[in-house]
Amino acid sequence: MAKGILLVLSNAVEGGDEDEFNRWYNEVHAPEIVQRGAAVSFRRFKTSGVPLSKGIPEPGQDYACVYEIEAGTVEDVEAIAARLEQTKDQSQGVSPEMDRTSVRAAFMVPVTS
Numbered sequence: 001m002a003k004g005i006l007l008v009l010s011n012a013v014e015g016g017d018e019d020e021f022n023r024w025y026n027e028v029h030a031p032e033i034v035q036r037g038a039a040v041s042f043r044r045f046k047t048s049g050v051p052l053s054k055g056i057p058e059p060g061q062d063y064a065c066v067y068e069i070e071a072g073t074v075e076d077v078e079a080i081a082a083r084l085e086q087t088k089d090q091s092q093g094v095s096p097e098m099d100r101t102s103v104r105a106a107f108m109v110p111v112t113s
């Protein structure tokens with residue numbers, strides 16, 4: 001099956017404990033998404049601060065999490081979204097160190113010609 005991604009952009013709370021935000025995301029939140037069957041793996045990234053090109057702004061979030069998902073179609077993504085909804089009681093919640101207003105996320109499927 002073709003693999004898609006779930007891309008999540010976020011920030012730590014301004015003036016908060018960024019180390020705690022990263023610990024929670026790496027050790028609690030992202031592994032939980034995998035354990036709940038929504039993704040098979042994840043990798044996290046922090047912006048370098050180096051612009052791609054003059055005139056192309058950075059997105060405004062400092063962190064990205066890329067989850068690999070077993071999804072090649074919109075129907076596959078709908079099943080993953082349903083699985084997340086069905087397992088929401090397994091969620092350990094959101095860290096107070098995460099700026100929830102900064103979160104942007106999208107399920108993405110492969111482009112086929």
